[in-house]
Structure formats: C-alpha cells, structure tokens
Amino acid sequence: MAALIRTINRSIFISRMGHPCLALGGSATVAKSVSGSSSERLPDRVKIVEVGPRDGLQNEKTIVPAETKIRLIDMLSDSGLSVIEATSFVSPKWVPQMADQMEVMKGIRRKPGVSYPVLTPNLKGFQAAVEAGASEVAIFGAASELFSKKNINCSVEESLQRFEQVMVAAKAVGVPVRGYVSCVLGCPYEGKVAPAKVAKVAKRLYSMGCYEISLGDTIGVGTPGGMSEMLEAVSKVVPVGALAVHCHDTYGQALANILVALQMGVSVVDSSVGGLGGCPYAQGASGNVATEDVVYMLHGLGIQTGVDLPKLMDAGAFICHSLNRRTSSKVSQATHCKL
C-alpha cells in the first residue's frame, strides 16, 4: 500500500551547516555536506496499536478485575483507535494478570472496524483464543537468546518453531497474525543486540506469514542512532510498510525514537494509554510510551491517527483511577492540571 507522504524541505538546513556533522547510519564521522536530494518524508497517517489492556496491565503491580479491563477496552474502542490488544492467552501461572482472558474476550463490545488481537505463545494458546472468539492473534519472539530463554523458557529457534505451528493453524482458519520482536535495541541480560540478529528474526516471522512485525525496545535503552541503524537492517528484509515500533520510555527516549522511525517510513506505532505498564527490569521506572503523548506529537505534526485525544485521556483517567496510580502521560498531566 503506497502511503501518501509529505515532504519537509531541508534545504535551509543544508545551507546553514557551518560546523562538523556526524552522519548516522553510515560510517562517516567527518564533516560533509548533505546531499542535495535528501528530504524528509513523514507518513500522512499512522496506525496506533493500543497495548494498554495487555502489555500495560500485564506489567502493573495492581491486578484489576475483568470488569475493569472490559470497561477500559470499551472506552478505548470509542476513542477512535483501530487496534486494541485485548489480552493474552498465556498460562495464568506465568501471567496472573491475564488469567481472566476468556471473560475479557467474551465481555468486550466488539466495535466494527476495530481489531482486538490477543497474544498466543503456542498452539494451545491459539486454540483457546479462537474458542474465546479472537479474530486476530500475536506471537512474541526475541532478538536475544538469553531473553528468550529467561522470558519464555526456550531458545529463539525453538520459539520460532512453536510459532510456525500457530501460523499453520491460523492460516487454516483465516486468522491474521502479528509478530513481535523484543529486545531490538538492547537486552537486559545480553546488553547490545546486533541489528543483523533483529533482522533475522523479523524476516523469519514475516516469511512465515505475520502481516506485521512490531519491533520492541523492551527496556527502553535505545536512542535515535540505534533505532535508525536497526531499522536500516530490518527494512532490507521486511518491507517498511509491514513494520511497527514498540518503544518503551524507561529512559525517556521513546518519542525521539518514534520520530526517527517515522522519518524512516514506519507508520505503525504501539503505545499504551496512560503509559501503563512499568518496566519489570527496572523497578519503579516507566515502561510503555503513553498513547496520549504519541498522539499529541503525531497530531502536532499534522499526521492523522483517527484518535480522539480527549476521549483517549478519559480512558486513561479511568484506568489510572482504578489502579490508584498517577498517569505516566505528560499530556494528561498537563491537561488535567489546567482544569
């Protein structure tokens, strides 16, 4: 699908550079003038994938009842979002917060035009998800071996084989599958992660049939340089139109990283209402980037999302109240303060 793009004129930048520059994404570290043909193109439209009800709530200390989850998802459905990750069909032994997966899936109001994907780690989870009425699923791979072993108890290769089973079953019943790659800009155990490794895993997921690959900066350590390098490597093997970024804001870098991704042609962004979901690897630190803050930036750039920001903030206020916690969204903090 060819997305319409806008061009931002950078010629003024070219003529004004009077000092040494560092060209990222390449090997040059010496001052050089920018090539005349470079121009910045941002997508006209960005799809937000709202992961608050799953990634967000999964990583909150307080467990909320099914009713609250359902209400949250229903409010999000009314805010203009087109994709809301509803729950996870992982064993409640591993993820107690998502134990009410069936109830939630059956309890939510399914708004026409909105997709409600659910996580499925394996065939068993997939079957349970379909039984509960899921019409889209997601599978979760890692770019780091250690993370894969510690997080889902198997190697990257083993996980990919499990996913292939899910893909076969999903194809048979016409259920679209989204693929996630975690640790794309760093791993809590391994440290640096090679862009080539990310590309390898992303390519496997895409080749096996995932319609979209979400690249996750799981611990939020990435910066614009790393994001751009990683996307360069991945976009060589997966079309950029099939890529999404899932940035964590643990080090405050999320919006800057998202901006760079947009500049490189990515037009799907994962985020979490209220910035729900702390970081399990840094107690007390933030995790997911707040949807409100992402939407604010996108709308400020003239990029359409279909999202109604005030309604989104209402959903954020509701869930934060239920969790008895302050929102992590700066936009929400600023807006509510003026009242």
Added chain:
Amino acid sequence: SLGAHEYPEFVKIVEVGPRDGLQNEKEIVPTEVKVQLIDRLSDTGLSVIEATSFVSSKWVPQMADHTEVLQGIRKSPNVRYPVLTPNMHGYQNALAAGATEVAVFGSASETFSRKNINCSIDESMLRFEEVLNAAKDQQIPVRGYVSCALGCPHEGPIDPSKVTEVAKRLYEMGCYEVSLGDTVGVGTPGSMAAMLRSVTREVPCRALAVHCHDTYGQALANILTALQMGVCVVDSAVAGLGGCPYAQGSSGNVSTEDVLYMLHGMGIQTGVDLSKMIAVGDFICHSLNRKTNSRVAQARGSQL
C-alpha cells in the same frame, strides 16, 4: 540509505537548573544548597551553568540571594556562570557581584511579555539595548532568550515570523547566542521545524540554542528535530527541575540526564559525565524533598 540524518559532532549543554529550575520549584532552597548544587554541577564537565537571576526579589523570591550565590560559588576555570539581568539595574548589580556573563529575556508574545515582565516587547528590547551597550563597553557577553517560541499560554499558537523578529533583534543588538524557548512545552517536531526554518533565515544556526520544556513530553523529540536542523546548543535542567507555572503539577524543563543519554547514545559528544549528573540530581532532589523528573535517573536509580 533510508534515513541518514546529519547531526552535530558536539552539542553544548547550557545547564539552567540552578536558575530556571529552582525559580520554578515550590520549595525555596537556602543559599548554601544553591551554592552546593552549582559547585557539584561544575564538576560534571558542563561548560555553562546559569547561576542565578538579578531580578527584584519582589518578583522572584527564590532568587533573592543572587549576590550571595554568585559570590559563594567556586568558579571553575572551564565553566561560565551567566546570570539573568532584566534591565540596567539588574545588570549593574550583577557586575558588582562579580558576574562575567549575563542573559536577557525577551518574548515572542506580546501578552506574555506584558504579563511576565510588565512591558511590551518593544519596551523590553529598549531595556535590553541599554544592557547590551553597557555590556559591549565592558566586554561582557550577553545571551538572549526568546520565550513562547512555539506557543503562548495566553495567546496560543505563535507565528514563526514573530519569533524571528525578536530573535533577529536580540542577535543584531549584540547577543552572541539566542535561546529559543518552548516555554509551555506545547511544541512538536512540526512546529519546531517551522519555527527554526524561519529563524535561521535571519540568525545563523550556530548562534541558536533550543530551550524545550517537557510539559507535554515532547522535549526530546523537539530537541532531536533541532539537531537535525543544525542547532548544536541545548538548554536543560538537572533532574528536570522546575515545574510549569502555567500547568500546576506538570513538568517543566527537560532533564539534563535524559538529554545526555540521548546525545551520548547517538555518538554526539557533550563533555559531560552522565553518572556525575545523575548524582547531582540525586542531591538536589533530596534537598528539595522531591522525586526526580529524569527518566534516566529513575531507571538507573532503581537498579541500585
């Protein structure tokens, strides 16, 4: 390649925590704490630390101890300690107290100017010209600020041409650098780019700085945009000190730690030691009895 951008090799950080930060904190800290803060900042590798403000203590009680602070700090040989001076009176007091660099504060919004410093933009420029003339004679460098560069709490959106007009006046009257401030943090990369495109037609990029507030979480994205457009001076405040006076309880200044993390991650040099900066942030937050606004400090601190 898909998206190679050019970035400066080096970015100068202008640390405004002791002035802009503390000025906008609810708690007033004693002189001794301010002095300690600045002394600790002097050891982090920063080359510019905005020390205080020679504004009447009636207006800004937090800065009432300006003379004691300026005279109490250890002046590191590689660091400059600019102070705010709204007019000749403040300028003279600053010099008498040992200031060797000053800053003047203009606005791109008429309403903000009137409400904030009680005069029109034109009137403020006349006051600044007086200061600039005296400063030229005494070879005191002067930095200019333009507030509301991306929006005004009273007027709403601000036309980039107005920002350019004010920036140009400050630059032409002799300010060596003009810091463009997103005073209420409402800007986004689009409005930042539009504003800089306009300003850089009249003021050279190398003489520009950006002063982004993080009230809507947009600061780092806005700073990144500015860097992509050739700006290489960034204002920030340790621990993100200084809330927003126009949105009670909201954040204000962007955190120096978070800016450093981004720049260093991109291979851009600053000369500043991030670990030392985090430690200074710990110190001042402890003194203020508040949590840091820096996400980097939160993440690193929580791992201890």
